Amino acid sequence: MEKPALVASDVDGTILGTHEQVSDHTVDVVGRVLADGTPFALVTGRPPRWVPRIANALGATGYAVCANGAVLYHVGEDRVVWQRSISPVRLSDLVHALDTAIPGCAVAAERVGERAADVETFLAEEGYKHAWPDQHDTASRAEVLGHPAIKLLVRHTGMTSAEMSTAATAVLGDEFAITFSTNAGLIEVSERDVTKATGLADVCERLGIAAQDVIAFGDMPNDIPMLAWVGHGVAMANAHPELLKVADEVTASNDQDGVAQVLERWF
Template identity: 35%
Template sequence: MHTSARPCGHMRENDRMTSATRQPGTPAAAIRPRLIATDLDGTLLHDDKSVSPRTVAALAAAEQAGIEVFFVTGRPARWMDVVSDHVHGHGLAICGNGAAVVDLGAGPGAHRFTKVRELARGNALDAVRLLRRAAPGTVFAVEQTYGFHQEPAYPRLHMEVPGHRLPAEELLAPDGPTAAQPVLKILAHHATLDPDAFLTLARLAVGERATVTRSSPSALLELSGPGVSKASTLALCCAERGISHEEVVAFGDMPNDIEMLTWAGQSYAMGNAHPDAVAAASGRTAANTEDGVAIVIERLLDQHG
């Protein structure tokens, strides 16, 4: 793990007081939230990737009320410009399914990594080998802190030009062309498998070498370091702020949100959510196209003043 000297946040004195004076056994809904953690695609963003005026207003109102908002996404840092104007005071977002904490405060295109939880190259190479054997036809891409690379047969699923087009074994080699930067995750795509079946197959094949999840409607998997997830990195950031999981409200829609939805004291699956995300959440809200996140935030602010 590469971790910078700058933590996810700074614990304030009133943070300690709030945690210390919370009464045990208090229902989660009765606890005033101190942090909102929301996924982006399929959750906060509309299908055209915009942030609605109602949602912008709700996020601003939450921050004004002293509730921090963290964007917790599978997106890489370079895709965060769509929300970089809405990170408010702290400027931080969790990207790559928990593989990085990024400071977006300097504005679009000027992000800085404050925490990196990398996927070791040995683990990544093992995962590639095992997935090729378990699901012939799987093709791979490699996501790094400041670069994206892919195999020649990997489809153009992203609006960007890869730095290198080489077999994954060459991209991940310790002395290969990408060796200068840590690996955040590898992407595995299959043209014909059912997405959920591919996820189950990959988890069985890879085992504890990597965390395997998915956020795409297609058979596209995302592999991060062991134990790396949205939830585990969010928990680190909250611990540095003296915030308990009970004081967190989370929103999500896909399997890569499940751990976060389970961990948070209150959690909401979107009206358009995957069934497994619905099962993991403690509540349900409207679809992303109907401003489901804003609806809950407005209600929380009314409830807690």
């Protein structure tokens, strides 16, 4: 493609290395992208509360698509622009169906306020085991499901995420958006038609940029809609096989500065 008008990148497994750090090389190249006046957007499964540290390391102050497309967050203004949440009624119906599809699963809900850290945004029921090292509050299932949530996290340590996704899709169909960013027994459920592509499309509309002029990087199935939507989709060498199928190009791994290697063609 010609020099991209916007650069979009996933976070975990893509622009972050194995130890959750951004390399000096990648920081330098992203700095050149921004100095050129080209917007750089993080597009992640992470909620807003986990975004400022990475954005600040990169020098990125614009939009970030969070929670797999359920939230648009402005980094520089520390402002949640919009959220597409699941209502308590639909959360209850959703979990009732998942109990049938994935017996023994445990759930957690992610919420947002007006800013990244306005409220205690992550709440899990007893028995929920986090897929990553992290601390979280626990409550009854009724409390977890009692408020609108930008996504429901569903955990089962005896299954892979792919197995869980297949089972959940069998009972939910297209009523909700189901995806995963790790294969360690965790799926993430959002409202219907919410994807990284829908969130990034809103950013592009705000900035007056066409999809064909965007380059995007990713590594997991939750990146598939985004890489399929943009003009040039780049998968990391460490990417999930399903993502490799839709990518226009495969770059080096996240530990080898794969994002930076591609962007250096233009910046």
